[in-house]
Amino acid sequence: MSYSGEDDDWTPPPESGLDTENSTDSSDKQLWLFNIDEDPEEKNDLSGDDAYKSTLEDMLADLKAYYDDSRDVIAPDDDKTYDPTGSCWGPWATSRDDVPT
Numbered sequence: 001m002s003y004s005g006e007d008d009d010w011t012p013p014p015e016s017g018l019d020t021e022n023s024t025d026s027s028d029k030q031l032w033l034f035n036i037d038e039d040p041e042e043k044n045d046l047s048g049d050d051a052y053k054s055t056l057e058d059m060l061a062d063l064k065a066y067y068d069d070s071r072d073v074i075a076p077d078d079d080k081t082y083d084p085t086g087s088c089w090g091p092w093a094t095s096r097d098d099v100p101t
Contacts, residue, residue, distance in 0.1 A: 033059075 012018035025032075025045075033047040033056055046052045 031056075 031047050032042075032045050033052055034042040034044065035046060036042065047056060
């Protein structure tokens with residue numbers, strides 16, 4: 001699938017031969033639930049079905065627990081001992097004296 005850039009719709013690539021299917025969901029909808037074993041194309045949203053209410057609540061509780069237990073990413077400082085050349089990174093410098101200025 002690819003993004004058409006228009007109307008926030010995702011469209012299949014032209015060579016796929018598939019038709020575009022625009023969503024009928026409201027633009028502020030933020031939660032969907034699908035049974036991908038029975039609905040691999042994700043066409044039947046179960047998030048509003050009372051039969052799946054406890055499943056959805058359990059999944060949201062698991063997600064909240066994950067977020068509550070997660071930590072911010074701490075990225076290391078830039079490594080100035082590399083020498084970017086061409087379209088790839090390499091070779092690695094063996095000392096700071098080898099770093100181009």
